[in-house]
Amino acid sequence: MFTGIIEATAIIEKIERSGENINFILSCPFTQELKIDQSLAHNGCCLTVVRITDENYSVTAIAETLEKTNLGQWNVGTEVNLERCLKFDGRLDGHIVQGHVDKTGIVQKIEDRDGSFFITITYDETDDFTTVPQGSITVNGISLTVAESGFGQFSVAIIPYTWEFTNMKNLQSGDLVNLEFDIIGKYVTKLMKKNAVL
Template structure:
């Protein structure tokens, strides 16, 4: 479980192929003394298991299923990755509850500067129209964000300067893809109502 508050932007140092899986080694400024092999780390919003660890790096494996449903298959050496260790009891819940179970990818339709902030617009994927609501929560590349506005076709989020500079958002362009996770509460309500 995560909060959607990015703790570091790491960098992919190596990509190794297995039998359909990929192993990523990520350099980070996170305090790795608190992270053990087997721990979960949100990497661009994907809950991945630490399989190896060093002083300033850790490695995670991504299965074929994960590679098919996320942007991880686009990661290369030097890719910048939003990182968040798993939530521990007693920690501040600064964003919203994020599971790290990515639903798919969204393509950036527009990026507009609005004052010091940036507004990013995405098309709503088919079948998700009823799960994205104004002032609701969504996680994009592991970042907890508030949906600002929704039309029948698209939705927008506002990125404040702090988030823009302290995540990998500042390196994104129109046409780039981002992992998305719908708010957990919205998913369960939709399931109860028979919409999923």
């Protein structure tokens, strides 16, 4: 379980293909603190550390993960948002994030609003996934508040700190981003669908 508060960013150092899977070798500021079999959210996607060598560590993305996320578009040099799993002796500063990407969205517009950035993202809306104003959404692993919400799209406002210390600053119109919708909203939506059938 995660909070959507990014600790640091990692850099993709090497990419190795193994059948349908991809092994990513990354470096980050806390590589030496990691352990084999540890869960680590990469752009909001929970991956398991499988190897640690000097300043690098490795994770494996299987075909299903590659289909549902933007990991297949990563290249050597790509900057990735990182978060280690939640410790229950601390504060929950973001919102409850599982590290399970629901789907990808497409960045439509990035507006510089003189000190903050307003980003509009579209996605394929279904009965299972929706957003509401002032609700929570995770974009590339970052816990954000929905500023505006419409059918199949939403906007978020990014403060300068988040812009500078995550990979948000690298986004451009047309980029694919990982989305995890609010877990409480997903349960409510499912219950409402069940009740409508009864």
